[in-house]
Amino acid sequence: MKTKSLLATATAAAALLALSGCVPNASSSSDTAAITVDSTADDCVVSASTATSGTLTFSVTNSGDQVTEFYLLADDGLRIVGEVENVGPGISRDLVVQAQPGDYFTVCKPGMVGDGIGKAAFSVTGDRVELAGDLQDQVDAAAANYVAYIKDQVAQLVVGTQTFVDAYLAGNDDEARALYATTRANYERIEPVAESFGDLDPAIDFREADVAEGDEWTGWHRIEKDLFPPAAADNGGVEYTPLTSDERSYYAEKLVADTQLLADAVNAADYTVSIDAISNGAIGLLEEVASGKITGEEEIWSHTDLWDFQANLEGARVAYEGVRDIVEEKDPELVTTIDERFASLETLLAGYGSLDDGFVYYTDLTPDEVKELADGVSALSEPLSQLTATLVG
Template sequence: MKARAVITTIGAAATLLALTGCVPNATSSDASAIAVDSSADACSVSTNSASSGTLRFKVTNSGDKVTEFYLLADDGLRIIGEVENVGPGISRDLVVQAQPGDYFTVCKPGMVGDGVGNAAFSVTGDKVKLAGDEQEQVDAAATNYVAYVKDQVAQLVTGTDAFLAAYKSGDDETARASYATARANYERIEPVAESFGDLDPEIDFREADVAPDKEWTGWHRIEKDLFPPAAAENGGVDYVALTPDQRTYYADKLAENTQQLYDAVHASDYTVSIDAISNGAIGLLEEVASGKITGEEEIWSHTDLWDFQANLEGARVAYEGVRDIVEAKDPELVKTLDTRFGDLEKQLASYGSLDSGFVYYNELTQAQVKELADGVNALSEPLSKLTATLVA
């Protein structure tokens, strides 16, 4: 996902309060508010910078559709705050306590699609003390992470539908080209899918993981059909392509399961615990170590590095969501994790990006694979301490 990309349909609370602190909506006067005008095709913010501390964005909808406004972290993925359901002619406030750093602002007229007016926003000054007690900070972290999960699953539905439309129509070139990127939203939040029983096996199991009495469905069933193996890579048997009816069956099954995941995370009672967030970060690195580094995840397409990148991004978002809470308890652990995340991200970036594409995994040398494995291990060891520190 590009850093300038924006979020899709989110059913989160009207105002998400950043982990940096929840702030009552009535604290700032109109004179000090940052004006935001959301129209049909623009998101005009009265300034592109502010000083650290309590910020209030006064969002006015001058368009003819209900709109939303978001403040995103510098990765374009993590949601710092949002205000939704701003009707035409109505003004609503988003109040956050912002730390120094780089952010993005964006509006979403109609509350669907990619949004408009994505722009850089910077916060200068000194770091400010977290607002509220630890429980309030934990609650804010959980609220923001739920919004992130909903965003990623909403994008997954859209991307999967486009991919499956090409696949069912027989446009294999388009389907192969979009296969790896369409999966990225799933790979970022895979531990969430795993929490819903059979959904992850039905969506993402590899052939080798499926029990003999179970039906093999999902992404990797379609992967094998799009990237058919030679007989030597298929147990000595020539691969038989799926018929059009079979393609439709497996495509519809994947679409149905993906919609079930969307419905599950958009349920009114869906929430996450603070340890689930940190354990999710740990689990995503374990996914890299157990599947991506071995090359077994994408055994036919060899697009493992795309999955690797998405897993790493998802782990970073989960970690960043609880980082400030952990820093107050173990600043040295946070310092180490910041460094190790940066090192591994830089290492992986040398092979490509989600936007431009990566080197196919079967083109890496053994030395390059070992170097990536060493980077994963270097991050996994301190990351494994995250939950224990967080809940101590």
């Protein structure tokens, strides 16, 4: 069953103190020579692949014919350390970040949709530095970065959903089945966000069992059942009737439209998140795993629950990392425990596959393997459930 909405919008500033701190975008370069970025229609050329820790300035020039964005991503390729958006053709803008030692990625996004182009490794060497500005400055910048992460995941979801729907409507069911689980990963990473917008999550992601009698069942799982039709024994003893062409069009077009409504909501000028909502989002994503993925109930027709599991875990990690530094000052032992149990569960799940290469289907897991995964989720959920109280207490 769906968890209640945990990642609500708010007017207060939020905190996302990740491995690197970000300072607000500047209109001019800092005293250190800027690293130039040339965003073209088909590449993202960065003038250096390494830098020394401290304040870095990326001077981004758009040489293409579409509005573009530039991102500095953390080592997982998901968390946004800094980003500059709405860079028009022929325009240059600067991104200024306080970069700690570590591994990163750079990427540009012409058209501000999809997963970007020219993704390249970027490393920062040297000693760890104190973050510039007071805590509120860091909170404000971090909030903007977390919202940017949400926008990025939803933007990728919009493009991926359209590609999936195109295959489905063309009757290319094998292609649609292949795209189903990986496309949904962008949604599963930020699922509590959709839940915060009232009817959007029910329209996009309700399972058949979640739908009240008399309500319309739409979204991903309605199409899932059509792509992975059940035997009569698994369908209440009734032979499944495939959707007609018109019905396919209706559900596909509605999924696209509802996904665009989600994109519109997170791109609203006043959209932000509160500090407790970020930590509660991490907790909520683990609850999603425990209540649906680990039981095999989420993807009851396709059995792709481990793909969802991985995406939920990645989203929880991103949200947790956002408040980790604040919590560490208050309760370092709690952070050590959460770090260890995140790593343990990630390693355990990796033994069954990956989003890139695919996972084993839920129905291929033995009862002992399901129990081991469930135990790993429980072990992480217990200390993670203390996160918000420690953060705001």
